[in-house]
Structures are given as C-alpha cells and as structure tokens.
Amino acid sequence: MRVALILFASILTSNIALTYFLGMCPFVTMSKNIEVAIGMGLAVTFVMTVTATVNWIINTYILIPYHLDFLQFLVFIITIATIVQIIEIAIDRFLPALYHSFGIFLPLITVNCAILGISLFMVLRNYSFRETIFYSFGSGVGWLLAIVTIGGLRKRLIFSDPPENFGKAGITAILAGIMALAFIGFTGVASL
Amino acid sequence: MSTNIPKDITDTSGGQAENNKSSVELKTPKPGYKLFKTKSWQVFIEGLWHNNPIFGMVLGLCSTLAVTNLMKNALVMSLAVTAVLILNSAIISVMRSVIPERVRMITYMLVISTLVITVDKFLKIFVPDISSALGPYVALIITNCILMGRAEAFAINNPVKISVVDAFGVGLGYTFSLMSIALFRELLGFGSIFGYRIIPENISTLSLFSIPPGAFFALGVFILVINAVKKETAKK
Numbered sequence: 508m509r510v511a512l513i514l515f516a517s518i519l520t521s522n523i524a525l526t527y528f529l530g531m532c533p534f535v536t537m538s539k540n541i542e543v544a545i546g547m548g549l550a551v552t553f554v555m556t557v558t559a560t561v562n563w564i565i566n567t568y569i570l571i572p573y574h575l576d577f578l579q580f581l582v583f584i585i586t587i588a589t590i591v592q593i594i595e596i597a598i599d600r601f602l603p604a605l606y607h608s609f610g611i612f613l614p615l616i617t618v619n620c621a622i623l624g625i626s627l628f629m630v631l632r633n634y635s636f637r638e639t640i641f642y643s644f645g646s647g648v649g650w651l652l653a654i655v656t657i658g659g660l661r662k663r664l665i666f667s668d669p670p671e672n673f674g675k676a677g678i679t680a681i682l683a684g685i686m687a688l689a690f691i692g693f694t695g696v697a698s699l
Numbered sequence: 700m701s702t703n704i705p706k707d708i709t710d711t712s713g714g715q716a717e718n719n720k721s722s723v724e725l726k727t728p729k730p731g732y733k734l735f736k737t738k739s740w741q742v743f744i745e746g747l748w749h750n751n752p753i754f755g756m757v758l759g760l761c762s763t764l765a766v767t768n769l770m771k772n773a774l775v776m777s778l779a780v781t782a783v784l785i786l787n788s789a790i791i792s793v794m795r796s797v798i799p800e801r802v803r804m805i806t807y808m809l810v811i812s813t814l815v816i817t818v819d820k821f822l823k824i825f826v827p828d829i830s831s832a833l834g835p836y837v838a839l840i841i842t843n844c845i846l847m848g849r850a851e852a853f854a855i856n857n858p859v860k861i862s863v864v865d866a867f868g869v870g871l872g873y874t875f876s877l878m879s880i881a882l883f884r885e886l887l888g889f890g891s892i893f894g895y896r897i898i899p900e901n902i903s904t905l906s907l908f909s910i911p912p913g914a915f916f917a918l919g920v921f922i923l924v925i926n927a928v929k930k931e932t933a934k935k
Contacts, residue, residue, distance in 0.1 A: 525911065527765065527911075528760065532758060532761075578816070581812040584808060584842075623838070623839060623842050624761075674926055678919065680915045681915065683915045684914075684916040687912035687915055688912040
C-alpha cells in the first residue's frame with residue numbers, strides 16, 4: 508500500500524519537475540518539440556530507475572557499513588556517469604534503432620540534476636529497496652508527463668501573443684507555474 | 700571566506716596573467732575612471748550582466764526556484780554557489796595545462812563534487828537549520844550547469860586572475876537574481892524580509908508565492924522586468 512502511495516505521489520502531487528524543480532534546464536530548453544520531449548523523458552525515466560537502484564545498493568552495502576557516507580555525493584555522481592556510459596554502449600551495440608531515437612539524449616543526462624536529486628532524496632527519506640524502485644520509476648514518469656505536457660502547451664503559443672519581453676524562458680516559466688497549480692490540486696489525495 | 704582563498708592562488712601565478720590570448724570578446728572600453736577601463740572590470744561586468752546565469756543564459760534554474768521562498772535560504776545558497784564557483788575556476792585555471800582534453804569534463808565534475816562536499820559540511824556545522832531547510836539542493840550544486848559552463852567556457856582557456864574575476868562576476872549575478880526573486884516571494888508570500896514582518900499582521904499575504912507554483916510566476920515576472928530594463932538601456 509505504501510508503495511502504491513509513493514508511486515502515485517511521485518507522479519502527480521510531488522512531481523519532481525513542478526514541485527521540486529529538478530531537471531529544469533532540459534525542461535526549458537528541450538520542450539519546444541514534443542518528439543524530442545518524449546525521447547528525453549523516456550531516457551530520463553530509464554536512467555533514473557537504474558541509477559537510483561544501483562546507488563541504493565552501493566549506499567546501503569558499501570558506504571554506510573564502512574562509514575564512508577561523507578563521500579555520498581562523489582560516489583553517486585561517478586556511478587551515474589559510469590552507468591550512463593554503459594547504457595549508451597550497450598544500446599548502441601544491441602539496439603541500434605533505439606540508439607538513433609534516444610541515444611543522443613543519454614550524454615546530457617549525466618548532468619541532469621533530477622537524476623542526482625532522486626538519489627539524494629532516497630537517502631534523505633530512508634527509503635527501502637522496494638520503495639526506491641517505485642519512487643525513482645514514478646519520478647521518471649512524472650518528469651516525462653510534465654515535459655510532454657509543457658511541450659504541447661508551448662506549441663499553442665504559436666497562436667497566442669504574449670508580451671514580447673517575456674522571451675522564451677519567461678513565458679515557459681509562467682506556463683509551468685499554471686501547470687504546477689493544477690498538479691498541486693492532487694495534494695489532498697497523497698503527498699510525500 | 701569566498702574571496703580570500705583564490706587571491707593566494709592568484710598571487711603565485713599572477714605573472715602569466717597579462718598578454719595571454721583571451722577567449723572572451725571584449726568591447727572597447729568606455730572613457731571614464733581608470734578602474735572601468737581595465738580588462739578585469741570588463742570581464743566582471745560581462746559575467747554580472749550580459750552572461751548572467753539566470754536571465755542571460757537561463758542556467759541553474761533548479762536551485763533558483765527551490766530556495767527563493769525565504770531570503771535567508773537564498774542568501775546562504777548564493778554564497779555557497781559563489782564560493783564553489785570561484786574556487787572551481789581558480790583550481791581549473793591553475794591546472795589547465797595539465798588537464799588532458801579528453802577527460803576534462805570528468806575532472807571538472809570531481810573538483811566540483813569535492814568542493815561541494817566541503818561546502819555542505821561547512822554549512823551543516825555553522826548554519827544547521829538553514830542547511831536542513833536547503834535539503835538536497837546544496838548537493839545539487841554539483842550538477843548546476845553554471846559551474847561546468849564557466850569552467851568549460853572560461854577557466855580552461857584563461858589565466859587564474861581573470862578566471863577568478865569572471866567567476867566572481869557570474870557568482871554576484873547569480874546572487875543578485877536569487878535575492879531579487881526571494882525578496883519578491885518573501886514579501887508577498889510571508890509579508891516579511893529576512894524574517895522580519897514588514898506588512899502589518901492584519902493584512903493577509905498571498906501564500907501562493909510561498910508554494911512551488913509561485914516560484915515559476917516570480918521567475919517569469921523577473922525575466923519580464925529584466926528584459927524590459929535591458930531594452931530601455933539598449934535604446935539610450
């Protein structure tokens with residue numbers, strides 16, 4: 508039951524993009540085109556689930572027993588960089604068609620703060636192994652949902668005429684704000 | 700704390716600071732005081748205004764949105780980022796001739812991670828309540844594009860002194876943006892500045908600005924105002 512709650516909350520009420528502002532750089536720069544947004548979102552979901560799980564194992568079985576938890580940030584970022592490299596090589600070797608559709612997004616993911624953020628939240632909230640898997644997967648889906656929705660909203664901007672001084676980033680921030688208001692409406696149901 | 704350390708490094712290798720080919724394009728200095736004519740000043744202003752991380756380059760938005768609900772948090776966060784920025788630029792600039800080109804990205808990342816761990820421990824000891832309010836966002840300085848950006852775009856090609864000036868300018872620009880947004884959000888959301896209540900108690904505040912959606916609105920309005928100011932100054 509708790510697992511289902513975590514999954515629901517991480518997708519909707521505690522959405523990492525709209526409530527915790529993680530992964531904002533690609534959220535603004537890569538949401539101009541829906542296909543690109545979907546590719547990036549899927550890549551983030553996949554990498555997030557794998558890295559959070561591996562980081563949980565490393566943190567629980569290596570860092571904490573040997574009192575090395577002050578190295579958490581360093582170890583987490585190295586793990587993420589390594590895993591992204593391995594995934595990239597593996598997809599290129601075994602699934603070349605898939606590589607052409609979302610392989611180009613993989614190198615960008617290393618510096619996506621959402622990926623590191625999930626590993627840090629997992630430590631702060633003392634999640635168990637099962638909770639970590641559901642939390643990281645749910646957060647990835649939530650991010651995908653947010654970036655695809657804003658991609659669709661930005662397409663509609665072609666037909667509207669916002670104040671020129673907003674620029675691209677300003678109007679995207681306002682759109683994201685309105686979306687965040689809608690997502691916050693679920694807070695009564697469940698939140699983290 | 701943030702400005703003293705890199706100065707020592709600057710002094711030891713200050714000799715090569717002059718006559719080095721720079722990667723930034725500098726405009727012709729305007730007539731005025733001697734200080735305003737120096738190359739350092741130009742680089743500083745470039746980082747502070749034209750290359751401002753928030754409204755110029757739109758980088759590092761995660762922390763900007765997350766920590767600006769209170770001015771206290773925003774101040775500690777911007778000092779932490781500025782400190783890491785200056786130290787990182789200084790270290791990368793000192794080591795720029797020995798860093799192999801192929802592994803430079805991972806070098807930046809390791810240097811930044813080490814500095815962030817230091818800053819995080821420092822905050823945990825000296826300001827524990829703000830440190831816990833900032834949560835994971837101090838650690839997320841590691842993936843802040845501003846740091847990688849300055850290392851790659853400036854420090855790797857430039858001598859120490861000028862790199863530190865650039866980092867200081869960008870850090871101050873980041874501080875300015877964060878504090879402006881935080882002032883707006885705290886005043887409207889809580890009716891206070893740095894925790895001191897300014898708006899009378901019987902007037903209710905707009906709590907929208909203290910929750911996440913308000914952060915997006917505040918950022919949007921901030922970019923709008925800055926762009927309007929930029930346009931006005933360009934006309935003159």
